[in-house]
Amino acid sequence: MSDTPPAKRKRTTDSSPDPDTTPVRSKIWMPYGDIILQAEFTQFRVNRDVLAQNSSVFADMLSVPLPPDEPTVEGCPIVRVTDTAEDWKLLLDVLYHPFQDSASRPFAVVAAMLRLGSKYDIPQARNDALSRLHFEYPADLRAWHISNARLTKIAAHQLEGFYPDLLNLLYECGIDSCIPTAGLHCLNSYTLDALFTGVQRHDGTSVTLSNANKLTLAVALERILLFQKSTLRWLDGNAVVPHKSCKSSTTCTREKIVINHMVTWETKERLDSSFLLGEWDSSWSNRLCDVCELAAREYTDVSVQKGWELLPTFFGLP
Template sequence: MSSYPAEPRAQKRRREGDSDDETTTIERSRRHWFDDGNIILQVESTQFRVNKGVLAMHSSGFRDMFTVPLPLDEPLVEGCPVVSLPGDSSEEWTYLLDAIYPKECFQPPPTIPQVSAILRLSNKYDIPAFRKEMVRRLRAHFPSSFADYNDSWEHIQKPSPAVSREYFALLVGCVREVGLDVVLPCLYCVMIPTFFDMNGNLIHSPTRNLDLVDENRLLKASLKFARLQEKSPHIRWCLPTRNIVPCDACPRKDLCRSLAKNLLPELAIWLTPLSVLQPWRNMWSAGLCESCVKVARAAYVDAQKGIWAELPSFFSLPDWEELRSRDYD
């Protein structure tokens, strides 16, 4: 039976060209070092002892790799060959192996770092089942259809404010790397208030900053949102020039007109990128007659749909139809 060692053991490994005192400390993973493992994956300075059969079952990349016989003089560690995986991080591989070797039958929604790591590695090593699941979660939470948008964070864990900038920067970089562009408009829209303050100044994370491509896209889009004004769902329905409220069927036009006009200053605070995604709030129509409320809500949703249709262009992306055509299967 496989088991975890009580403490990971470290060893020194000399790198090519190193002097005698220039070695790298190699550590065994605390979570993924199995005594019955028959392959060791080395990622950065961490080694994972796992099973060839399990990796091959999930990944065609590893399945093909294992068909190539090892050189006779290949050095072994505790009888196991060592496969070095350059370009990956040990943290990413810990998340992936957590999914391959789960300790729980049903797990809560994954965090953004987990989704990013599993998506990137499953794309790199061709692990279709895991890639499909991560893509499903991202499509569901950052959809291309306004009707499908849901702000409940049921597919991915919502990051805390303390780590949200770092996590979103990580996620958008991964999404662009694997080419899942169809989720970018909605993802960018959610990110803008996290990365820019009310004055349009970029808020830098002390641990991870945005790529310049993403930073420029968010900056340009934030300026476009600021210029929406009368197109904003919150402003449009109560503007006197729009003649939406009072409606034709209103039994008390003067009162409803006055209430809508007085709401304008209050609703102006909702002029943010996330207003495109937020549902109607009943407090906005307090005091209006039933007919005006119905018309106002319909006008609000129509304005949202109109902005949603243009959303990709805010970030210099192709339209929704083109993004969907380039989406994963």
């Protein structure tokens, strides 16, 4: 009797076919282009002068002659980059169409300009992106207060998943000055549960934050809520309202309790930054006498200014 084990039968299940890695020609294919830029599996025929003129990195790279045996496409040498094809498509579209209406750019375009502008030293692209981010998420309290009344320079604020995407970009590119207000928008727009499990974008895909960024938001939320209590402290006790010069203390005390209930109801499920950094709510003015209103306003203004100064520290920034 033979001790040789029987040969194993070959599996008959079909293996899935390998993905097609054949390069695809982009719509950005300049007839007089003299170089092929390949990102992922997408090729762009562009002009080396355009790249060199805008980017010191490409100027240095393209100043070195390519080996004669390098593969070409339509006689043009291929330069491969490790970025996404979508980012390059968006950036090249900006470089080749500089006079298009740019009052408000889509967020994806701003992100591509910031990423590639930083990586390849394209000052015009990077500075344009930074100016838009600083315009929308300023480091000045007065600019923050009037931001809702201005025309936006980044088109996408109403899209689901925008703020987590924005926060990821800011951390990725090290734009610390915009992180506090962008993080505040995240906490205003979503619960921690949603931010931890992932937020669905308008196109059905999901955006997630890194574990480190999730922890940062959780800690920031706790710090903000704790500080926010001090901003609204004038609603508790009698230190601010009724004021010692109030001539209708019973009425102002009663109305203060009503305002307190309104605030508690509005903030019971999610952070509302209007009570941390917002201006005085004009609807409260009609409920208090002039003296108490002024006292409460002054207390609120001082608290909001302090909150603004502390906001970066809530997110672990200096």
